[in-house]
Amino acid sequence: MSYEKLDEYMLDKYPKKIYRKRQKSVVVNEPSEIPEIQANVRTVPGIITQRGCTYAGCKGVILGPTRDIVNITHGPIGCGFYSWLTRRNQTRPESDQSENYIPYCFSTDMQDSNIVFGGEAKLKEAIQEAYDMFHPKAIAIFATCPVGLIGDDVHAAAREMKEKLGDCNVFGFSCEGYKGVSQSAGHHIANNQIFKHVVGLDDSRSDSKYRVNLLGEYNIGGDAFVIDDLFERIGVEIVSTFSGNSTLNSFENAHTADLNLIMCHRSINYVADMMEKKYGIPWLKVNFIGAAATSKSLRRIGEYYEDEDLKARIEKVIAEEEAKLNEKLALIKPKTEGKTTMLFVGASRAHHYQELFNELGMETLAAGYEFAHRDDYEGRRVLPTIKVDADSRNIEELHVDKDETRFSQELQDKKAALEAKGVEFSDYDGIMAEMAKGSLVIDDVSHYEMEKLIEMYKPSIFCAGIKEKFAVQKMGIPLKQLHSYDYGGPYAGYEGAFNFYKDIERMVGTKVWDLVKAPWLSQSAMNASYVKVS
Amino acid sequence: MLLRHTSKEVKERNALTINPAKTCQPVGAMYASLGIHGCLPHSHGSQGCCSYHRSALTRHYKEPVMAGTSSFTEGTSVFGGQSNLITAFENMFNVYDPDIIAVHTTCLSETIGDDVSQIAQKAYDDGKVPEGKYIIQASTPSYVGSHVTGFANMCTAIAKDLPVYTEEKNSTINILPGWVEPSDMKEIKRIMKAMKVPFIMFPDTSGVMDAPMTGTHEFFPKGGTKISDLKKSGSSAFTFALGKFCSEDAATQLKKGCGVPFETMEIPFGIKATDRFLMKVSEITGCPIPEEIAVERGQLVDMITDMEQYLFGKKVALFGDPDTIIPLSEFLSDIGMVPKHIVSGTPGNYFMEKMGEIVPDANVKNGPQADMYLMHQWIKNESVDLLIGNTYGKYIARDENIPFVRMGFPIYDRVGHSYFPLVGYKGAIRLLEKILTVIMDKVDAEAKEEKFELVM
Numbered sequence: 001m002s003y004e005k006l007d008e009y010m011l012d013k014y015p016k017k018i019y020r021k022r023q024k025s026v027v028v029n030e031p032s033e034i035p036e037i038q039a040n041v042r043t044v045p046g047i048i049t050q051r052g053c054t055y056a057g058c059k060g061v062i063l064g065p066t067r068d069i070v071n072i073t074h075g076p077i078g079c080g081f082y083s084w085l086t087r088r089n090q091t092r093p094e095s096d097q098s099e100n101y102i103p104y105c106f107s108t109d110m111q112d113s114n115i116v117f118g119g120e121a122k123l124k125e126a127i128q129e130a131y132d133m134f135h136p137k138a139i140a141i142f143a144t145c146p147v148g149l150i151g152d153d154v155h156a157a158a159r160e161m162k163e164k165l166g167d168c169n170v171f172g173f174s175c176e177g178y179k180g181v182s183q184s185a186g187h188h189i190a191n192n193q194i195f196k197h198v199v200g201l202d203d204s205r206s207d208s209k210y211r212v213n214l215l216g217e218y219n220i221g222g223d224a225f226v227i228d229d230l231f232e233r234i235g236v237e238i239v240s241t242f243s244g245n246s247t248l249n250s251f252e253n254a255h256t257a258d259l260n261l262i263m264c265h266r267s268i269n270y271v272a273d274m275m276e277k278k279y280g281i282p283w284l285k286v287n288f289i290g291a292a293a294t295s296k297s298l299r300r301i302g303e304y305y306e307d308e309d310l311k312a313r314i315e316k317v318i319a320e321e322e323a324k325l326n327e328k329l330a331l332i333k334p335k336t337e338g339k340t341t342m343l344f345v346g347a348s349r350a351h352h353y354q355e356l357f358n359e360l361g362m363e364t365l366a367a368g369y370e371f372a373h374r375d376d377y378e379g380r381r382v383l384p385t386i387k388v389d390a391d392s393r394n395i396e397e398l399h400v401d402k403d404e405t406r407f408s409q410e411l412q413d414k415k416a417a418l419e420a421k422g423v424e425f426s427d428y429d430g431i432m433a434e435m436a437k438g439s440l441v442i443d444d445v446s447h448y449e450m451e452k453l454i455e456m457y458k459p460s461i462f463c464a465g466i467k468e469k470f471a472v473q474k475m476g477i478p479l480k481q482l483h484s485y486d487y488g489g490p491y492a493g494y495e496g497a498f499n500f501y502k503d504i505e506r507m508v509g510t511k512v513w514d515l516v517k518a519p520w521l522s523q524s525a526m527n528a529s530y531v532k533v534s
Numbered sequence: 535m536l537l538r539h540t541s542k543e544v545k546e547r548n549a550l551t552i553n554p555a556k557t558c559q560p561v562g563a564m565y566a567s568l569g570i571h572g573c574l575p576h577s578h579g580s581q582g583c584c585s586y587h588r589s590a591l592t593r594h595y596k597e598p599v600m601a602g603t604s605s606f607t608e609g610t611s612v613f614g615g616q617s618n619l620i621t622a623f624e625n626m627f628n629v630y631d632p633d634i635i636a637v638h639t640t641c642l643s644e645t646i647g648d649d650v651s652q653i654a655q656k657a658y659d660d661g662k663v664p665e666g667k668y669i670i671q672a673s674t675p676s677y678v679g680s681h682v683t684g685f686a687n688m689c690t691a692i693a694k695d696l697p698v699y700t701e702e703k704n705s706t707i708n709i710l711p712g713w714v715e716p717s718d719m720k721e722i723k724r725i726m727k728a729m730k731v732p733f734i735m736f737p738d739t740s741g742v743m744d745a746p747m748t749g750t751h752e753f754f755p756k757g758g759t760k761i762s763d764l765k766k767s768g769s770s771a772f773t774f775a776l777g778k779f780c781s782e783d784a785a786t787q788l789k790k791g792c793g794v795p796f797e798t799m800e801i802p803f804g805i806k807a808t809d810r811f812l813m814k815v816s817e818i819t820g821c822p823i824p825e826e827i828a829v830e831r832g833q834l835v836d837m838i839t840d841m842e843q844y845l846f847g848k849k850v851a852l853f854g855d856p857d858t859i860i861p862l863s864e865f866l867s868d869i870g871m872v873p874k875h876i877v878s879g880t881p882g883n884y885f886m887e888k889m890g891e892i893v894p895d896a897n898v899k900n901g902p903q904a905d906m907y908l909m910h911q912w913i914k915n916e917s918v919d920l921l922i923g924n925t926y927g928k929y930i931a932r933d934e935n936i937p938f939v940r941m942g943f944p945i946y947d948r949v950g951h952s953y954f955p956l957v958g959y960k961g962a963i964r965l966l967e968k969i970l971t972v973i974m975d976k977v978d979a980e981a982k983e984e985k986f987e988l989v990m
Binding site: 013014015018042043044045046047048049050051052053054055056072075076077078079080081082083084085086096097099100101103104105106107108109110111112114115122123125126128129130132133134144145146148149150177178179180181182390391394446447448451465466467469470471472473474475476516517 | 535536537538539541545547548549550551552553554556557558559560561576579580581582583585586587588589590592593596597598599600601602603604605606607608609610611618619621622623624625626628629630640641642645646675676677678680745747748749750751752879902903907926929946
C-alpha cells in the first residue's frame with residue numbers, strides 16, 4: 001500500500017549501506033508465495049532499536065519466572081537491577097512457606113578490582129553466602145558482558161560449588177549481553193542449560209492419564225493461570241510450564257510428559273526439539289491467545305490423544321466458553337470493527353495477538369518481530385535454507401542423543417500414525433502465512449521507521465513495548481504494551497480474550513484524545529475584551 | 535509474605551548483594567544527557583544496556599526516552615567498538631539530527647579498553663560530525679560507583695567540553711541541581727527567578743521528561759539546557775554544586791577549565807538545607823530573599839508546628855542516594871522524627887561522615903552490600919513507623935505494614951514526581967504532606983471504631 005513511500009523515507013534518511021541492509025527486512029506480504037525476509041541479523045548501531053541483549057533473554061525471559069531457583073547475576077549491579085521484577089511473571093507458591101525468590105535480586109555487584117583480578121572467587125563466595133542463608137534447591141549463575149571478557153568461568157565455578165554444597169544444583173549460563181544479535185541468543189542458551197542440568201532428574205510420574213508440557217508460556221499477567229484452569233477442566237495435567245509459574249522440580253520432571261505444546265516458538269523450540277530427540281516426546285504448536293486459537297489448540301490435544309471422552313470434555317468447554325464470550329463480543333465488536341492495528345513485539349505475540357484483533361474485526365496493517373528468526377516469519381519449512389552466520393554460530397548447539405532407557409518409541413509410533421492421518425507435528429507456519437496480502441512485515445523495526453509508519457497509516461492502535469509507548473502516544477495514537485500488557489491481563493484463553501476485547505474497546509473508544517487540542521486553538525479568537533492590556 | 539526469605543538474623547556478607555539500593559553508572563549518564571536541549575544520549579556497549587536504561591527512565595517518567603546504542607556483538611567485543619560507534623554517529627546525525635550526542639560507556643566497552651574520546655575525535659576528523667554539532671563523552675563503567683556517579687560523570691563531561699573560558703565574568707551564577715526530578719529543577723529555577731538571580735542551570739530535564747501531550751512526538755522536546763547557555767556558563771561568576779556526589783566534580787571541572795569558583799551545598803531538601811542554599815545565593819549575588827519565599831518558609835514551619843504530634847519520635851528507614859539522604863535525614867530530624875535505618879548503595883566516605891554528624895544513633899551503611907535486604911533485616915530487629923525510598927520499598931512496606939513514601943529513583947508505580955517538587959520550602963511542604971498522609975492513613979485504617987477521629 002504505502003510501501004514505496006516508506007521506502008522513500010528510508011532512502012531519504014539512511015546512509016546507502018544502511019538503506020540496502022534495512023530494505024531486506026521490510027517486505028510486502030504475499031501469503032500465497034511467502035517472500036524471504038531478513039531476520040536475526042545485527043542491528044545497525046545508532047538506529048534506535050527495540051532490542052535488548054542475550055542476558056535479558058536468558059535471565060529475564062526464560063529463567064525469571066521460576067520461583068524456587070536463586071538466580072545470581074554475576075556482574076556489575078545494573079543487569080540484576082533492571083531484570084528485578086520488571087517482567088510481571090506472576091507466581092503462586094504452593095503455600096506461605098514455599099520458596100519464592102522472585103521478589104529478590106541477587107548479584108555479585110562486581111567492582112573494578114574484580115574486573116582486574118577476576119571475579120570467580122567472589123562468585124563462589126556469593127554462592128556460598130546464598131546457600132548458607134537460604135538453602136535453595138538450586139542456584140543459577142548468569143554471566144554479564146565483562147565476565148566473558150575477563151575469562152571468569154561460570155561453569156567451572158558452578159561445578160565446584162555444586163560438588164561442595166552437595167544438596168544444591170548449581171549451574172551457569174554464558175549469556176553475556178554481547179552474544180548473538182538480540183535476546184534470542186539468550187533464550188537458546190537458557191534452553192540448553194536447563195536441558196543439560198535440570199530436565200530428566202526426576203523420573204516420578206503422576207497417575208494422570210494425559211500429561212503435557214506447556215513450553216514458551218511465561219505467565220505475564222497471569223496467562224498461565226488461565227491456561228492451567230482450562231487444562232484442569234478438560235482433564236489434562238500440565239507437568240511443567242516453561243517457565244511461567246514454574247518450579248525447579250517441574251523442569252526435572254518434564255521429560256515424563258507425553259506431549260509438548262509450544263506457545264512461543266522462538267524462545268523455546270530448542271527444548272522441544274531436544275526433548276523429542278532424547279525422550280521421543282512429540283511437539284505441537286499451539287496458541288492460547290484468541291478464542292478461536294484457544295479452541296483450535298484444545299482440539300489439537302484431543303486429536304493427539306484420540307480419546308472420545310477427552311474430546312467430549314474439550315467440546316463442552318469450548319461450547320460453554322465460546323457461547324459466553326460471543327455474547328459479550330457482540331456488544332463490543334461494533335465499536336472496534338474496521339479499526340486498524342500494527343504490532344511490533346517479541347517473536348510470537350506480534351503473530352498471536354492478530355487473532356484477538358481479527359476477532360474484534362480489526363485489520364492488521366503491519367507487523368514484525370523484535371528478535372525473531374526467518375522461521376518465525378516464513379515458517380519452519382525455511383529452516384534448511386537459513387544461513388548460519390558468525391553471530392549464530394557462537395551460540396552452542398547441544399548435541400543430543402537418544403536416552404535409550406527413557407526414549408519412548410511408543411510416542412514416536414503414535415506420532416507417525418497421526419501424521420499419516422494428516423496431523424502436523426513439529427510445525428510452525430510463521431506469521432506471514434496468516435497476514436493479509438499487501439500488509440507490511442518488518443523485522444527489528446527502527447524508531448524512525450515506526451514513526452513514519454504511524455504518520456502514513458494512522459493506525460487506531462499500535463502494539464509494542466515500554467520504550468515505544470509514550471513516543472507513539474505523544475503522536476495521538478494509543479499504544480498497547482504487549483510485553484507487560486500495560487499491567488493488565490491475563491489475555492490468554494477465553495477469559496483473557498474478553499479482557500483484551502474490553503481493553504481494546506476502551507483504548508480505541510476513549511475520549512481522552514479529544515482533549516489534546518486546547519479549545520482556544522480551534523475556536524476563532526474573541527475580538528472583544530473587557531480589559532485592554534497596554 | 536512477598537519477602538518471605540528475609541531473616542531477622544544479620545549475617546556478614548562479603549560477596550552477595552541482595553535487593554540493591556543502587557543501580558549502575560550509565561543510567562545516570564543517560565538521565566543527565568537528557569537535560570541538554572537537542573541531545574541524543576548514546577550507550578557504547580551491548581544493546582541490552584541501552585534498552586534497560588531507556589526502559590527504567592521511561593517507567594519512571596512515563597515519557598519517551600530516546601537513546602542510541604553501539605549494538606556490540608561478540609566480534610565487536612574482540613575487535614573493539616570503533617567502527618560501531620562511528621556508524622552510530624553517522625546514523626544518528628543523519629536520521630535523528632541531534633545538536634549533540636552524549637556518549638557514555640558501559641562495563642563492556644570499558645573492559646575492552648575502547649578510547650571513546652579518540653573515536654569521537656576520529657569522527658570529527660573524518661567529517662562524520664556535521665558543522666556546529668557536538669559529541670561529548672563520559673566514562674561510566676558499571677563496575678565503578680553507581681547511577682549517581684554516572685550522573686556526576688556526565689555532568690563533568692558537559693562541564694569539560696562545552697563551557698567557554700572568558701577572562702571577564704558576568705553576574706550569572708551556574709546551578710548544578712544534582713540528580714533531582716524535572717519538577718525540582720523547575721522549582722529551583724522559580725526560586726532563582728523570584729530572587730531575580732541571573733542563572734544557568736545544567737543539566738535541566740524540565741521540559742524534557744515532563745513534556746506535554748500535543749499530538750506530536752517532539753524527538754527533542756523544548757526543555758533542556760541550551761548549548762549556547764552551556765557555552766556561556768564559562769563566563770559565570772560562580773557555580774553552585776548541589777549535592778557533593780552528583781555535582782562537585784563538574785563544578786571542579788568548570789573551575790579548572792574556566793576559572794569559575796564554586797561552592798558545594800546540599801540539595802535543598804527540607805528547611806535548613808534550603809535556608810543555607812538561599813542565604814549563600816543571596817550572599818554571592820547580593821540579591822535578597824524576597825517576601826514570597828519567606829512566606830513559603832513560614833508556611834512550612836507553620837505546618838510542622840501544627841502537625842508535630844504526628845511526627846515526633848516516629849522512626850524512619852530510608853534508602854536511596856547520598857545527596858538526597860543527607861539533607862532528608864536532617865529534615866526528618868528537624869521535624870522530630872528519628873531516622874533509624876539508612877542504606878545507600880553508592881560508595882563514598884563523605885556520606886558516612888555526614889550521617890555520623892546528623893544521625894549518630896542510626897544504623898547506617900553505604901557501598902557494597904549496603905542493600906535493601908540488610909535494611910529490611912534491621913527493620914525486623916527494630917521496627918519503624920515510616921519507610922522512604924524508591925518503588926522497590928513497596929515489598930517491605932507491605933510485608934511489614936509500614937507507611938511508605940516514594941522518593942528517589944526509580945518510581946515505577948506512582949505519578950506526580952515529574953510535576954510536583956520536593957525541593958525548597960514548597961517542596962518540603964509537599965514532602966511533609968506525603969509523610970503525614972501515609973502515617974495518618976494508617977492511623978485511620980487501624981483505629982478501633984471508638985477511637986476513629988474525624989478531626990486530626
